Amino acid sequence: MSKHNKTTSELEEEIQARLRIAPEACLRIGNFGFIELEDSWGDEATIVNTARISTTNNRLRNAESFSERDRNLLYQLLRDQHGTPFETVYFRFRFVAPIFVLRQWVKHRISSWNEFSMRYRKPISEAYIPDLAARSVDGYAVLDEQAVQEYEELLQGLFAWYERQYEQACARIDADREAGLIPAKSGGRDPYRGRARELLRNVMPVAAYSDVYWTVNFRSLMNFFRLRRKPDAQYEIRQYADAAYLLFSRRLPLLASTMEQVLAEQGN
Numbered sequence: 001m002s003k004h005n006k007t008t009s010e011l012e013e014e015i016q017a018r019l020r021i022a023p024e025a026c027l028r029i030g031n032f033g034f035i036e037l038e039d040s041w042g043d044e045a046t047i048v049n050t051a052r053i054s055t056t057n058n059r060l061r062n063a064e065s066f067s068e069r070d071r072n073l074l075y076q077l078l079r080d081q082h083g084t085p086f087e088t089v090y091f092r093f094r095f096v097a098p099i100f101v102l103r104q105w106v107k108h109r110i111s112s113w114n115e116f117s118m119r120y121r122k123p124i125s126e127a128y129i130p131d132l133a134a135r136s137v138d139g140y141a142v143l144d145e146q147a148v149q150e151y152e153e154l155l156q157g158l159f160a161w162y163e164r165q166y167e168q169a170c171a172r173i174d175a176d177r178e179a180g181l182i183p184a185k186s187g188g189r190d191p192y193r194g195r196a197r198e199l200l201r202n203v204m205p206v207a208a209y210s211d212v213y214w215t216v217n218f219r220s221l222m223n224f225f226r227l228r229r230k231p232d233a234q235y236e237i238r239q240y241a242d243a244a245y246l247l248f249s250r251r252l253p254l255l256a257s258t259m260e261q262v263l264a265e266q267g268n
């Protein structure tokens with residue numbers, strides 16, 4: 001899109017590095033999106049062992065040692081909504097997504113969020129641009145090429161405006177400090193530049209990308225998959241939910257297939 005600022009170049013470099021280091025755990029989405037299943041705690045054995053706290057001291061090491069009986073218990077627990085054993089397995093995703101997708105995602109309250117802040121750095125100077133699939137309904141393009149070009153120009157104009165205003169604000173702050181009109185900077189963060197960033201970020205559109213760590217237990221993740229992989233969820237969050245599902249199913253295939261079975265039986 002526009003020329004990358006430092007924040008965006010560093011993020012792109014980091015994404016490329018993650019794709020090289022952990023290709024099976026990462027996916028790119030849209031023109032600048034990204035998701036990685038960075039870490040997970042626990043597995044199918046954790047769930048079954050937790051559920052058997054009252055009935056046996058025999059603990060399973062992992063899903064490879066599961067008997068038919070163990071697989072059946074996993075299925076029954078999920079089918080009958082014995083929820084708490086499924087809260088003992090955690091996933092930490094990192095994703096770069098447009099703010100309008102984040103607005104929908106953050107409604108999944110049973111999870112933890114850490115988001116990139118434009119108070120401390122310049123915004124990510126990339127915005128979501130819908131490709132032909134995103135702007136088509138049943139093969140009919142609801143926005144034509146001309147509209148998308150103007151959409152992109154508007155966004156580029158906003159990013160350019162931010163850069164220009166921030167540069168001017170910083171030049172003025174530096175000159176006034178030099179002239180002794182404002183206090184010398186003490187400590188790490190300059191409150192004057194910080195306040196300029198706080199105000200200038202207000203023009204950033206919901207199409208701008210943001211960067212998030214999302215930590216969620218399996219019970220809540222299943223709810224997210226159930227709601228956000230359905231055809232009535234918006235296309236863009238569905239792309240992220242499908243990508244998250246693919247990464248999760250590579251990590252815990254038995255739990256994924258058991259969930260698929262239960263959701264299908266429930267008509268989801």
Ligand SMILES: Cc1cc2nc3c(=O)[nH]c(=O)nc-3n(C[C@H](O)[C@H](O)[C@H](O)COP(=O)(O)OP(=O)(O)OC[C@H]3O[C@@H](n4cnc5c(N)ncnc54)[C@H](O)[C@@H]3O)c2cc1C
Pocket residue numbers: 107108109110111220223227228232233234
């Ligand atoms: C297609 C679609 C359209 C949507 N449209 C809108 C919209 O127009 N506007 C809008 O604001 N949201 C909208 N949502 C968001 C939706 O209302 C939910 O907030 C979102 O899907 C998160 O689901 P959740 O509450 O089950 O998840 P979580 O917040 O993760 O909660 C998980 C579960 O915990 C329990 N829980 C959590 N908090 C409470 C609570 N306070 N009280 C009781 N039980 C609780 C519930 O059992 C809940 O299912 C939409 C969602 C979808 C999928």
